[in-house]
Amino acid sequence: MEPTISFFSGFAPKDLLFLGEAALRTMWISILSISIGTVLGVVFGWILYEGKWAAALTVAPILDVFRSVPLIIQLVLFYNFAPIVGLNLDPFASGVVILTIYTAALVANVARGGIEAVEPPMRRAARSLGMSYWQDLRYVVLPIGGRAVFPAWVGVALGVMKDSALVSVLGYVELLKASQILITRTQEPFLILSIAGAFYFALSYPISRYAASLERKWAQ
Amino acid sequence: MFDYNFHWRPVMKSLPDLLEAAMLTLQVAVLAMILGIVIGLCLALIRLHMRGPLLWLASTWVELARNTPALFQLFFFGFGLGSFGLHLSPYMIVLMGLTFNCAGYLAENFRGGFQAIPDTQIRASRSLGLNAWQAYTRIVIPQVFRIVYHPITNQMVWAVLMSSLGMLVGFRELSGETQFFASRTFRIFEYFAVTAVIYYVIVKLILGASRLLATRLFRY
Numbered sequence: 001m002e003p004t005i006s007f008f009s010g011f012a013p014k015d016l017l018f019l020g021e022a023a024l025r026t027m028w029i030s031i032l033s034i035s036i037g038t039v040l041g042v043v044f045g046w047i048l049y050e051g052k053w054a055a056a057l058t059v060a061p062i063l064d065v066f067r068s069v070p071l072i073i074q075l076v077l078f079y080n081f082a083p084i085v086g087l088n089l090d091p092f093a094s095g096v097v098i099l100t101i102y103t104a105a106l107v108a109n110v111a112r113g114g115i116e117a118v119e120p121p122m123r124r125a126a127r128s129l130g131m132s133y134w135q136d137l138r139y140v141v142l143p144i145g146g147r148a149v150f151p152a153w154v155g156v157a158l159g160v161m162k163d164s165a166l167v168s169v170l171g172y173v174e175l176l177k178a179s180q181i182l183i184t185r186t187q188e189p190f191l192i193l194s195i196a197g198a199f200y201f202a203l204s205y206p207i208s209r210y211a212a213s214l215e216r217k218w219a220q
Numbered sequence: 221m222f223d224y225n226f227h228w229r230p231v232m233k234s235l236p237d238l239l240e241a242a243m244l245t246l247q248v249a250v251l252a253m254i255l256g257i258v259i260g261l262c263l264a265l266i267r268l269h270m271r272g273p274l275l276w277l278a279s280t281w282v283e284l285a286r287n288t289p290a291l292f293q294l295f296f297f298g299f300g301l302g303s304f305g306l307h308l309s310p311y312m313i314v315l316m317g318l319t320f321n322c323a324g325y326l327a328e329n330f331r332g333g334f335q336a337i338p339d340t341q342i343r344a345s346r347s348l349g350l351n352a353w354q355a356y357t358r359i360v361i362p363q364v365f366r367i368v369y370h371p372i373t374n375q376m377v378w379a380v381l382m383s384s385l386g387m388l389v390g391f392r393e394l395s396g397e398t399q400f401f402a403s404r405t406f407r408i409f410e411y412f413a414v415t416a417v418i419y420y421v422i423v424k425l426i427l428g429a430s431r432l433l434a435t436r437l438f439r440y
Binding site: 065068069070071072073074076077080081083084158162163165166168169176179180183188189190191193194196197200201204205208 | 377385419
């Protein structure tokens with residue numbers, strides 16, 4: 001009698017579906033942390049710009065830590081720290097929290113650069129036309145500064161999207177983790193990694209090209 | 221609130237091992253940076269001056285390195301090449317993955333640097349009797365170096381942070397060693413907290429050293 005049980009089975013079309021689902025999870029966790037992180041980052045950037053030495057002593061060093069420690073260490077650390085203070089977070093929630101703070105730390109610098117890109121005379125002109133401080137921020141600084149740092153922001157966002165692969169260490173099944181699971185079963189690492197790589201490339205490449213073309217257009 | 225006893229003694233006992241592993245981290249990052257600078261320079265020059273299959277190869281390298289996660293690249297060198305019967309040691313996996321990534325990112329920086337030097341300078345130096353090699357090494361490269369010095373420093377920091385991914389391919393650098401000790405003693409939080417501090421110190425040392433070097437290099 002032939003042996004009927006085999007541990008490894010070849011790559012089947014339904015595995016593509018499995019990878020596609022995992023790619024959606026990668027996109028979901030990225031979109032969530034990038035959008036929250038960007039909002040937080042802009043607030044931090046504004047604090048860094050307006051706060052002068054007070055911010056330099058408080059917010060700046062904290063944000064600096066998140067940029068100077070590897071993301072993977074941050075993830076493991078937070079995942080193991082949360083239960084100590086009585087929080088029970090699943091891998092997804094821990095991943096979102098850390099990726100959000102990481103995004104915010106990177107965006108804060110970008111946002112500060114954006115505010116600095118708007119020359120003081122322009123802002124004084126806005127104020128002397130009768131705009132309030134917030135109107136000046138909303139109608140003058142946001143459009144002009146935002147345009148100046150938009151390409152940098154896209155770079156940060158794409159970086160976070162790629163770095164979301166690290167959440168796999170906590171056991172969250174995103175694209176790269178899914179491909180690892182499939183590799184273990186099918187023993188076809190080259191094929192599966194190529195597919196996973198193509199997914200990432202298809203997500204990242206068009207956006208980076210689009211941002212580069214926008215930058216060129218705005219530079220004129 | 222704290223229902224957890226921190227045990228720092230095992231961490232302190234293995235601190236010498238961790239510091240030794242930190243040296244390995246630095247070693248692999250520095251090697252990857254040196255190789256990355258050399259290859260990145262070649263890629264940038266190819267993308268600026270050449271046509272045909274070499275240009276295609278260089279462009280593919282740069283776009284792949286920039287648009288896929290670093291962890292994916294490590295996995296590719298780790299498992300993907302296994303499909304062709306090529307099994308690398310963890311050290312080589314991390315070194316090659318980091319080099320691939322750094323070369324891709326640096327190539328774009330170098331390309332921007334070369335484009336910032338006007339052609340007229342090369343023509344002027346040629347008409348003064350310098351040959352092409354002299355014009356490049358004495359006129360162009362020193363100026364490009366000044367432009368890309370800051371990006372190179374940043375990339376060096378990234379290389380150190382990225383080398384932490386070695387932990388996922390079984391490389392016993394700082395993160396891998398930490399994971400090894402942490403899984404042996406179950407003091408995960410304590411170990412990774414100390415490792416985070418070590419990474420922070422390494423990054424600050426690199427940035428400080430580069431600032432010192434910059435004041436000496438760019439005095440004029």
